[in-house]
Amino acid sequence: MTTGPVRPTLEETPSFLKAEHISVRYGETVALNDVTLHIPTNRVTVLIGPSGCGKSTTLRCINALVKTSSGHIDYGDASIQAMSETDLRRNMGYAIQSVGLMPHMTVEENVDLVPRLLGWKRAERTERVSRLLKLVRLDPQVYRNKYPHELSGGEAQRVGVARALGADPPVLLMDEPFGAVDPLTREQLQDEFIRIQRQLKKTVVFVTHDIDEAVRLADYLIIMKDGMIVQADTPEQILAAPANEFVERFLGPDRSLKRLSLFTADHCCLERVVSGTGKPSETQLPKGSNRCYWQVDADGKPIMGYTWIHNRIIERPITSSTHTVQPYSSMKECMSAILGLGMPATAVVDDDGRLYGEVRFETIQTISLS
Amino acid sequence: METERTVQELVLPMGANVGQFESRLNFHRKLAAIVLLVFAVSFFLPFFFARENRISAEIPGRISALALLPTLLLLLPPTMILLYALMRNSRRSEWLLSFAGALGLLAPLAVLAYVGPQVVSTLGPFARYSPGSGMYLYVTAVAIVYLMKARIRIGDYIGLAVALAVVLALGYQGSFDRLGILLEARNFGTRLSREITAHIRITGISIGISVLVGIPLALVTFQSRRMRKLVFPLLNVLQTIPGIALFGLLIAPLAALSQAFPQLREWGIKGIGNTPAIIALSMYAIYPIIRYSFTAISSIDASVVLAAQGMGMSSGQVWRIVRLPLATPGILHGVRVALVQTIGNATLAKLIGGDGLGVLVFEGLGQASVDMVLLGMLLIIALTVAADRIFQILITVLTPVSLRREGV
Numbered sequence: 001m002t003t004g005p006v007r008p009t010l011e012e013t014p015s016f017l018k019a020e021h022i023s024v025r026y027g028e029t030v031a032l033n034d035v036t037l038h039i040p041t042n043r044v045t046v047l048i049g050p051s052g053c054g055k056s057t058t059l060r061c062i063n064a065l066v067k068t069s070s071g072h073i074d075y076g077d078a079s080i081q082a083m084s085e086t087d088l089r090r091n092m093g094y095a096i097q098s099v100g101l102m103p104h105m106t107v108e109e110n111v112d113l114v115p116r117l118l119g120w121k122r123a124e125r126t127e128r129v130s131r132l133l134k135l136v137r138l139d140p141q142v143y144r145n146k147y148p149h150e151l152s153g154g155e156a157q158r159v160g161v162a163r164a165l166g167a168d169p170p171v172l173l174m175d176e177p178f179g180a181v182d183p184l185t186r187e188q189l190q191d192e193f194i195r196i197q198r199q200l201k202k203t204v205v206f207v208t209h210d211i212d213e214a215v216r217l218a219d220y221l222i223i224m225k226d227g228m229i230v231q232a233d234t235p236e237q238i239l240a241a242p243a244n245e246f247v248e249r250f251l252g253p254d255r256s257l258k259r260l261s262l263f264t265a266d267h268c269c270l271e272r273v274v275s276g277t278g279k280p281s282e283t284q285l286p287k288g289s290n291r292c293y294w295q296v297d298a299d300g301k302p303i304m305g306y307t308w309i310h311n312r313i314i315e316r317p318i319t320s321s322t323h324t325v326q327p328y329s330s331m332k333e334c335m336s337a338i339l340g341l342g343m344p345a346t347a348v349v350d351d352d353g354r355l356y357g358e359v360r361f362e363t364i365q366t367i368s369l370s
Numbered sequence: 371m372e373t374e375r376t377v378q379e380l381v382l383p384m385g386a387n388v389g390q391f392e393s394r395l396n397f398h399r400k401l402a403a404i405v406l407l408v409f410a411v412s413f414f415l416p417f418f419f420a421r422e423n424r425i426s427a428e429i430p431g432r433i434s435a436l437a438l439l440p441t442l443l444l445l446l447p448p449t450m451i452l453l454y455a456l457m458r459n460s461r462r463s464e465w466l467l468s469f470a471g472a473l474g475l476l477a478p479l480a481v482l483a484y485v486g487p488q489v490v491s492t493l494g495p496f497a498r499y500s501p502g503s504g505m506y507l508y509v510t511a512v513a514i515v516y517l518m519k520a521r522i523r524i525g526d527y528i529g530l531a532v533a534l535a536v537v538l539a540l541g542y543q544g545s546f547d548r549l550g551i552l553l554e555a556r557n558f559g560t561r562l563s564r565e566i567t568a569h570i571r572i573t574g575i576s577i578g579i580s581v582l583v584g585i586p587l588a589l590v591t592f593q594s595r596r597m598r599k600l601v602f603p604l605l606n607v608l609q610t611i612p613g614i615a616l617f618g619l620l621i622a623p624l625a626a627l628s629q630a631f632p633q634l635r636e637w638g639i640k641g642i643g644n645t646p647a648i649i650a651l652s653m654y655a656i657y658p659i660i661r662y663s664f665t666a667i668s669s670i671d672a673s674v675v676l677a678a679q680g681m682g683m684s685s686g687q688v689w690r691i692v693r694l695p696l697a698t699p700g701i702l703h704g705v706r707v708a709l710v711q712t713i714g715n716a717t718l719a720k721l722i723g724g725d726g727l728g729v730l731v732f733e734g735l736g737q738a739s740v741d742m743v744l745l746g747m748l749l750i751i752a753l754t755v756a757a758d759r760i761f762q763i764l765i766t767v768l769t770p771v772s773l774r775r776e777g778v
Contacts, residue, residue: 065676086684087682088682089679089681091682094677094680096673096677096680097673098671100671101674101677102674102692104770104772106772117681117682149772
């Protein structure tokens, strides 16, 4: 087990958030045992492990909700122990599984909390709330004045994320933020999170117990057990070379499939696709070709896929949203769409549903081999 | 809305959907049978009493001795209930209940207004009359009739208003001039309003003190585990001391205190009188206030507080922005319970020389004047109900809009 200093094997990412040999003890129980980790800047670091492994404790040490018994955490040039707790926390967005929205405040007042604590001007704050709600895909007109009890679980989580981003903090701490929603909503929220993170490039520390979620979101994955770090590396490396049997078991038997979650459709999306509003002509889809032709409607949305299989041209109607993928969908979802559609490729559509490109099965194969 | 829950919903086991209509029907018949039984018993008890003067022996008057017309009037509501019980569709014949209810309140008072003066006129100048146990039971039966209703509709309020108007008209006309309670009230004159004011003042000061001490103490108790171990056992012990004993216990130390510092005596601090009463009442009222406040604060969702801290609120801000607004309804409920309890307890102030409506109750007891005791009791009940209502409105107004749905 590695308990010494662990450095990200990502390309040289300077770290301004470093925990050095931190331990947390409650009387006899040791919650954290000499943990050292350097959080890569502008990346997503995911802490994962079984219950009681100390992942949440590590997170709470970072914003001083839990006091370390020994060791120190540096934030920039200063040790966080030397900083005022409130200043420190206002610099770090915090989102938790149970969301913890203030039940007596509207969505706007909730999102506005940290900017208000920091004493921002009113006009600036109103503007900020609108921007944040749009960012998490909630219509400000509709949601601004709603109360938490009027929101669904997924909507509440979005508001929770918007609130964590309230004052544009450089660091975002997320403690199983998508743990309490149904699997479908969770997947949507993960998609949104990836989109938002690409846009904002925050330094994120994310705690989860869901290995699929971890593999999907992490730039840097830290596997913990019994208050210690077992393995810390990029998810690619960990999936390729688990440090020990515990990690191997933790990753599960479908490691290869999980690796597919690491790549998103736009990694290997071919933008040059053959498409048209009518049926394919001989030149568009030559006899015996293993290529695909996409028929689109007037809005440019794919409605039918054509390809040759066993010397026969086959057509597959695109009737469900699971038949297509979006640029930020994982390769695992692409795989599923390809199988669902029964074609050698699946169509990639943009946010408005218009044809954008395609992902081919053979491309996925080359990824699995790499 | 939730408030429109019917009696059968409360009594029937949950999920009694199969044959619900049948059981509802049966349930209504059973209730109607109970009401009819209560009505029947009331007819055999003395309907009213007459006395030659305020402390002479009671002369009971029974319904059986009444003339035909008043008897028929009193028989009308039970007859309607009987009809209602025989109807197949209980929901559609609910108007019978409304009618029986309004008439059931009007009839006994009208009969009293009609028969009372007649009887009293034969008994001399100091004679008086008062309602008897039969009439109280009769009114009880009417109260059950209102409970039988699925909901109180606007028609019911109109019916009650009409009944009230008729009774007031009878009173204005002088039919109740010889009613015992009103005679007592008239004897008291301005002293009556003085005692009412004193009762409100003693209650108000006691509640004020216990709010000012209790709420901060609840906050401190919440913060410190050591305080919790100290405060709650102490309060529990305090709560078990009987009221009169606590009043008595305070006499000696306060008397000694005012002996030692004559200045205090000028401020009204003595062994007997209103001061020990107010101290004792505050000590009782503090229990519900601390209990409710503590529960209200500690039942706030922990994740909300964690999120607040995680966002960088200082401890003061967590209290001001999160805990207190969320706990306000609960705290106010504690104050309401304390208030209702204190209005009742303040009656005991008289026992150690204090003022208030206890004066009527205990002087009435001393003089064996039932009417006087009754007058004091009715006023205390009226005060309690009024204070409770006003406080409920206050709680609704002060509860944040988003929390009101929880049926506070």
